Amino acid sequence: xxxxxxxxxxxxxxxxxxxxxxxxxxxxxxxxxxxxxxxxxxxxxxxxxxxxxxxxxxxxxxxxxxxxxxxxxxxxxxxxxxxxxxxxxxxxxxxxxxxxxxxxxxxxxxxxxxxxxxxxxxxxxxxxxxxxxxxxxxxxxxxxxxxxxxxxxxxxxxxxxxxxxxxxxxxxxxxxxxxxxxxxxxxxxxxxxxxxxxxxxxxxxxxxxxxxxxxxxxxxxxxxxxxxxxxxxxxxxxxxxxxxxxxxxxxxxxxxxxxxxxxxxxxxxx
Numbered sequence: 001x002x003x004x005x006x007x008x009x010x011x012x013x014x015x016x017x018x019x020x021x022x023x024x025x026x027x028x029x030x031x032x033x034x035x036x037x038x039x040x041x042x043x044x045x046x047x048x049x050x051x052x053x054x055x056x057x058x059x060x061x062x063x064x065x066x067x068x069x070x071x072x073x074x075x076x077x078x079x080x081x082x083x084x085x086x087x088x089x090x091x092x093x094x095x096x097x098x099x100x101x102x103x104x105x106x107x108x109x110x111x112x113x114x115x116x117x118x119x120x121x122x123x124x125x126x127x128x129x130x131x132x133x134x135x136x137x138x139x140x141x142x143x144x145x146x147x148x149x150x151x152x153x154x155x156x157x158x159x160x161x162x163x164x165x166x167x168x169x170x171x172x173x174x175x176x177x178x179x180x181x182x183x184x185x186x187x188x189x190x191x192x193x194x195x196x197x198x199x200x201x202x203x204x205x206x207x208x209x210x211x212x213x214x215x216x217x218x219x220x221x222x223x224x225x226x227x228x229x230x231x232x233x234x235x236x237x238x239x240x241x242x243x244x245x246x247x248x249x250x251x252x253x254x255x256x257x258x259x260x261x262x263x264x265x266x267x268x269x270x
Contacts, residue, residue: 004081005079005081005249009078009079010249012075012079013080013247013249015027016075016076017076017079017247018247032121032122034065034068035098035119035121035122037061038065038115039115039116039118039119041058041065042062042113042115042116045058045059045112046113059112062102062115063102066099066102066103069095069118070099073095073099076092080249080250080251081249081250081251081268082251082266085250085251085265085266086251089251091121094117094121095121097120098118098120098121101113101117143234144231144234145231145234147234148230148234151230152227152230152231155226155230159194162190162194163187164190166190167183167186167187167188167190168183168186168187169212170186170189170204170209170213171183171185171186173204173206173209174186174204174205174206174209178205178206178209179201179202179203180202185202188202189202193213193217193220194217194219194220194223195224196217196221196224248263248265248266248268249268250266251266
């Protein structure tokens with residue numbers, strides 16, 4: 001633990017961020033139980049019958065949990081050496097989003113429904129249960145997605161160009177009489193058809209329009225496989241490394257190599 005953290009910060013960091021001690025594991029398990037109960041309460045409140053009978057109790061429970069999560073979020077920022085870095089991290093943003101909807105509901109009615117975002121906090125179960133190999137798998141997937149990002153962007157650009165052309169052609173072929181009232185509407189139809197969703201709210205009526213629709217349907221099946229292939233190739237090239245569940249006391253980042261002595265993100269001693 002870095003010497004620039006006070007004994008109180010070090011103790012809080014051990015409890016809140018580490019799952020290797022009894023106190024840390026008990027904290028994380030208790031936190032997950034509260035998260036699950038909170039998400040269940042939000043879902044129950046969406047039912048008019050349950051809300052009419054237990055609405056005040058559910059809202060009180062949500063506010064109690066929100067206050068607890070707010071205190072926890074502040075303590076997380078307090079017990080790391082670089083609070084701004086943690087606040088910008090994935091879990092830091094998720095922790096913040098877990099409490100914002102309740103406060104937004106004071107100004108925007110119904111915003112509390114967004115509290116289901118708290119379910120993302122359950123991703124910490126991999127660390128709590130010492131499933132470090134899952135952390136490693138997640139790191140590999142993230143690396144593969146990052147490596148294939150440019151290829152996928154180029155691919156999506158080609159797909160959007162194709163839908164623009166097909167949508168414009170369908171607008172010329174079918175026209176307003178058959179429901180293709182504008183080029184944007186026709187592009188919407190092309191996207192729905194190419195992705196094989198097929199809502200059926202708009203459909204070509206002419207023979208030429210049906211031929212074009214058939215072509216884009218067949219093309220859609222081929223297009224779906226391209227991103228999968230790109231990511232699969234990148235995944236095959238990712239080097240597997242053994243990682244731990246240890247969190248950095250400065251930036252709270254995880255996923256370090258088993259033999260790491262310094263954080264690979266901020267350089268702090270582990």
